[in-house]
Amino acid sequence: MIELLSSSLLYEIPRNPAIAVGLPIALGGLSGAITKSSVNTWYAALAKPPGQPPRIAFPIVWTLLYGAMGYAAHLTASHVNTPFIGDAARDSLHLQYAQFGMNMLWTPLFFGAKKPVLALLDITALLGTVLKTTNDLRGIDTNAFYLYLPYCAWLGYATYLNAGIIYKNYKNKN
Template sequence: MTTYIPSITLPAMVFQNPAASILLPIALGTAVGFSVQPKETQKTYMALKQPPYRPPPQVFGPAWTVLYGLMGYAAYRAHSTGMNPLSSANQLVLFKQGATLYSVQLGLNLLWMPLFFVAKRPIEATVDIVALTATTGYLTYIWGQVDPVAGWALVPYLGWLGFATYLSAGVGYLNGWNIADKEVDASPAGKGTKYVDEKE
């Protein structure tokens, strides 16, 4: 059973304001994405042996924007219902517990890309995303009891995390858990860059 821990929980104003709730994870995710230099990230991604069903690099940006938005909407919905005077005491408790979980999972989420692409530590990155997926799964369960819409809004995110965990672990395993100094040059304009393990 989780506990509400104010010191590691986002401020209440983030949850109660729909714009802040939705835009905060989008802004933080975008900031982290740009801070790790997208071009260099793509070069590394293309140079790694990949498991089946890997998506092209350009899919991640739009997908994460939508998922961050849904995540923020879930937080707003959970707050609106959980803090409503007409809600039960149990809903209030579950919302607050979920608020701590939400804050923790957001931190774990933002940590993955620097771990994988900057520090190039696939083992630690995979441990991070496993913990993230587990935390989000429990958050979905808790907030689903507070507000069903909040729970369902987290389902696409949870599903994507399951897929991302497969990719992270698959890439780590196929590359011997060592991705240091792996990089390919970008293709000339108009030509598609191939993954290192694709045939010419």
């Protein structure tokens, strides 16, 4: 019963577009706020790889990406009872929740625990999950698919930045 309720609830939450968009933005903002002191101290002192964007770019880009992934979840949820693609839509929502969890884990790993290697493992798994999700969305909702494309690109870039920070700061350390 609890599993049925939780599964049903997970399909219902993104049906409301305001909640679907607002919840990931709010949780992402909270995650960023919690680690702000580490960003201003520890992260600021790290050597960065070539192509590092200005700090102001990160909250802007992530707010847009969280909103896009939330709206993609809303579009996906609208198909959970659609004949022929309902199962795929439910599976995609499961992946979307999983990738969001991995996304939320990255910030405390990287900035909170100051463990860029663990964060790199997380973001690599996240990127794979997001690529799978994006591919699956192609057959469920074209608009949701297109909403995920910038997320794929940014995650590839963020993975490079994470790996570059490890290389530039930890390459000669035991």
